[in-house]
Amino acid sequence: MLQVKIVPVTAFAQNCSIVWDSESKEAVLIDAGGEPEKLKKEVEELGLTVKALWLTHGHLDHAGAVGALARELKVPVIGPHKEDQFWLEMIQEVSARYGFPIPEQVKVDQWLEGGEVLKLGEEEFEVRFAPGHTPGHVIFYNQKYGVLWTGDVLFKGSIGRTDFPRGNHEQLIESIRRECFSLPDETQFISGHGPMSTIGYEKQFNPFVAGKAG
Numbered sequence: 001m002l003q004v005k006i007v008p009v010t011a012f013a014q015n016c017s018i019v020w021d022s023e024s025k026e027a028v029l030i031d032a033g034g035e036p037e038k039l040k041k042e043v044e045e046l047g048l049t050v051k052a053l054w055l056t057h058g059h060l061d062h063a064g065a066v067g068a069l070a071r072e073l074k075v076p077v078i079g080p081h082k083e084d085q086f087w088l089e090m091i092q093e094v095s096a097r098y099g100f101p102i103p104e105q106v107k108v109d110q111w112l113e114g115g116e117v118l119k120l121g122e123e124e125f126e127v128r129f130a131p132g133h134t135p136g137h138v139i140f141y142n143q144k145y146g147v148l149w150t151g152d153v154l155f156k157g158s159i160g161r162t163d164f165p166r167g168n169h170e171q172l173i174e175s176i177r178r179e180c181f182s183l184p185d186e187t188q189f190i191s192g193h194g195p196m197s198t199i200g201y202e203k204q205f206n207p208f209v210a211g212k213a214g
Helices: 036-046 066-073 082-089 091-098 169-180 199-205
Strands: 002-009 014-021 026-030 049-054 117-120 123-129 138-142 147-151 188-191
Touching: 002 036, 014 036, 014 117, 014 188, 026 036, 026 117, 036 066, 049 066, 049 117, 082 091, 123 169
Parallel strands: 026 049, 147 188
Antiparallel strands: 002 014, 014 026, 117 123, 123 138, 138 147
């Protein structure tokens, strides 16, 4: 059975998801944005073995702990799309700008394009390419359990910012319409910040995208 624990990290309260298969106890971390020691402790207390680190996009608050965890746990980094490589290359510079601890550089082992299927134990996750917030943003969808990880594409009642370098508002709206709103209304999603919601709720009530169903 698929299990999820959301662990907010850093001053940005970014939702890092610890996702695991309850039978094998194999896990992945989606968007390990910071505080690597905190995340390692959570994993140890749950009795899990981390197999990979998945990234929706290259922003500091989603990737800040990835370099250290990849080295310490000896696991691969999967995602995002290569168009976000420039963000990952800037991660130390951006951290210094915010006055954050300088993280280790992130080395991606597998770039994603959308359409891939990632596996965790017996569970499968579909990769969907959803640019706009960043040019290389991807999202992860588990059809069996009806759960979507949207990163900073879609939030409860809001959408991702597009005022960062190479952000694109029209592209973001199109990504939401195509990659999120095409999923069943009962699909629950975990976003990069804030509470969970459902696709159906956002179609109806999100002021930025309501009425823009796929």
